Amino acid sequence: MLAVALSWGVPSAVAEDPQRTGDTPPGAYRADPSNSHVTNTEVIDSLGLAPGAVASLSFGASDHNGFDVFRAAASGFPTQGASYFVMSSGCTSLALTPNITSGSTCVLANLNTSQRNDLVQVTLVLNVPAGAQSWIVDWKFLSEEFPEESVGSFFNDAFLIEVGASNITINGNTITAPNNVAFDANNSVVTIGATGALAMTAANALGTTYDGATTRFATLAPVPSGATTLTLIFSVFDMGDSIIDSAAFIDNIRFSSAPIGQPTTIPVGDTTFLVIDEDSIDDRTSTIQAISSSPTFCGGPASGPGRSARCVNDQLANPGVRGLLFTRGTATAAPFSGAVITPLKLGLPTGKVGDEGLFTLPPSLVSAQNGVVTTRQQFINNLGPAKSKNNLEKVNGVAPLRTPEISALIGKTVCAVVYDRDISVTGANQARLNGATLGITAFRVTAVLPPPAAVHEAADHDDGDEDDGDDRDDDDEKASRRLPVIEIELLSSAVANVVCTQ
Numbered sequence: 001m002l003a004v005a006l007s008w009g010v011p012s013a014v015a016e017d018p019q020r021t022g023d024t025p026p027g028a029y030r031a032d033p034s035n036s037h038v039t040n041t042e043v044i045d046s047l048g049l050a051p052g053a054v055a056s057l058s059f060g061a062s063d064h065n066g067f068d069v070f071r072a073a074a075s076g077f078p079t080q081g082a083s084y085f086v087m088s089s090g091c092t093s094l095a096l097t098p099n100i101t102s103g104s105t106c107v108l109a110n111l112n113t114s115q116r117n118d119l120v121q122v123t124l125v126l127n128v129p130a131g132a133q134s135w136i137v138d139w140k141f142l143s144e145e146f147p148e149e150s151v152g153s154f155f156n157d158a159f160l161i162e163v164g165a166s167n168i169t170i171n172g173n174t175i176t177a178p179n180n181v182a183f184d185a186n187n188s189v190v191t192i193g194a195t196g197a198l199a200m201t202a203a204n205a206l207g208t209t210y211d212g213a214t215t216r217f218a219t220l221a222p223v224p225s226g227a228t229t230l231t232l233i234f235s236v237f238d239m240g241d242s243i244i245d246s247a248a249f250i251d252n253i254r255f256s257s258a259p260i261g262q263p264t265t266i267p268v269g270d271t272t273f274l275v276i277d278e279d280s281i282d283d284r285t286s287t288i289q290a291i292s293s294s295p296t297f298c299g300g301p302a303s304g305p306g307r308s309a310r311c312v313n314d315q316l317a318n319p320g321v322r323g324l325l326f327t328r329g330t331a332t333a334a335p336f337s338g339a340v341i342t343p344l345k346l347g348l349p350t351g352k353v354g355d356e357g358l359f360t361l362p363p364s365l366v367s368a369q370n371g372v373v374t375t376r377q378q379f380i381n382n383l384g385p386a387k388s389k390n391n392l393e394k395v396n397g398v399a400p401l402r403t404p405e406i407s408a409l410i411g412k413t414v415c416a417v418v419y420d421r422d423i424s425v426t427g428a429n430q431a432r433l434n435g436a437t438l439g440i441t442a443f444r445v446t447a448v449l450p451p452p453a454a455v456h457e458a459a460d461h462d463d464g465d466e467d468d469g470d471d472r473d474d475d476d477e478k479a480s481r482r483l484p485v486i487e488i489e490l491l492s493s494a495v496a497n498v499v500c501t502q
Contacts, residue, residue, distance in 0.1 A: 046083040055125040063108035066120035068092040090245025117238040132255035143246035146212025157246035162233040181263035216269035258494035273361040274416040280357030283308040317420040350483040356400035368394040389434035398431035415500035442496035443488035451482035
């Protein structure tokens with residue numbers, strides 16, 4: 001068990017640009033492993049857990065300088081409560097000091113990897129609540145190794161989250177960890193040299209001593225069937241040597257009743273929030289009709305038939321409905337109810353200029369009618385002032401998305417509240433958001449495609465002009481107003497719950 005907190009200072013000597021030829025370069029700070037400074041209760045609270053939720057907590061032989069509880073907000077943390085947990089392959093006391101050195105370093109004692117390099121590890125055994133089918137944790141990986149010391153090099157420090165037991169092997173620069181659940185879509189582990197979604201940037205590390213960091217992520221994974229306890233092992237370690245530190249910020253471990261098939265790691269620090277109307281999502285949208293009539297059978301049983309109206313919750317339409325769309329039609333009005341059919345990709349129209357289908361959703365919804373402020377999370381969950389229709393009249397800051405903004409959605413994760421009818425927006429970007437809603441959807445935009453070709457329908461055409469027998473010019477004008485199609489990949493119920501509650 002950890003002792004009661006003791007005061008301790010920031011190391012006075014920290015190496016700048018140490019020579020990478022030994023375990024402890026001249027001037028590097030070597031930590032005192034007996035320096036105990038946080039209690040188990042503080043650690044449990046920093047992770048968003050109640051004391052009764054934790055069966056046991058152990059740091060094994062980890063140097064106590066390599067973990068701490070922080071209360072100073074930094075780099076998007078805490079994500080809940082007033083504190084968060086930090087673990088590092090060096091001294092955590094350096095983590096929020098000014099980034100004025102080219103390589104802050106602090107060599108730890110006791111626990112090492114098979115390469116004799118610094119390893120800090122914490123093991124949590126959690127009691128699984130009744131009905132839980134998945135668990136989630138927020139994290140960010142940061143490093144002084146970035147960029148020149150490590151990308152594509154041997155000094156490729158890592159962060160792992162293992163389930164059940166730790167089983168890490170290192171062969172040269174290759175890390176094998178079969179129980180790890182924190183990885184990207186290509187099964188790449190979290191290292192400084194990772195690319196794609198896991199790649200570090202200098203901007204993500206602002207406000208810390210580190211030169212680079214990932215964005216904030218959430219890892220979701222299933223609870224083993226029938227399990228009453230869940231063992232999680234978090235590890236941060238140096239690769240190649242024991243100098244130049246890396247760290248992980250960790251927070252908000254929680255359980256969910258939503259199922260998830262495979263472990264998934266998603267960026268959650270950059271969710272794009274929108275409102276969507278019938279010009280994009282509607283039971284008459286051709287692509288939605290297609291996934292309802294095809295073997296996907298959206299809005300119906302897996303054996304079919306599907307129903308496009310139930311696929312988009314048309315039977316539930318009412319102000320305040322927040323069930324998930326694209327289910328088998330079992331969603332209710334409760335927030336995030338329903339099991340999304342995944343994997344599923346489809347194309348959605350986005351309307352036309354003057355009758356758009358996608359709109360921005362600001363962090364605060366201020367009604368120009370009565371001045372009431374509704375937070376975005378209150379709106380998404382239909383809580384507090386969002387329950388009154390008057391507070392959603394003439395909401396400021398709701399702007400339609402045109403081609404440039406739609407094109408910028410490629411690669412973005414989107415959470416949207418979907419309306420049953422048109423959203424009316426004035427020239428002052430004020431919108432009426434007190435109409436009937438169909439619910440919530442969350443997706444990743446994988447592509448933006450040209451608008452569909454014009455379809456001439458003479459029987460429906462009436463522009464008030466004298467009929468000259470040729471409507472091609474009118475069709476061309478309509479085509480020029482059409483906005484692009486977005487190709488989306490739907491996110492599961494468990495993932496939707498995470499990305500929409502940031």
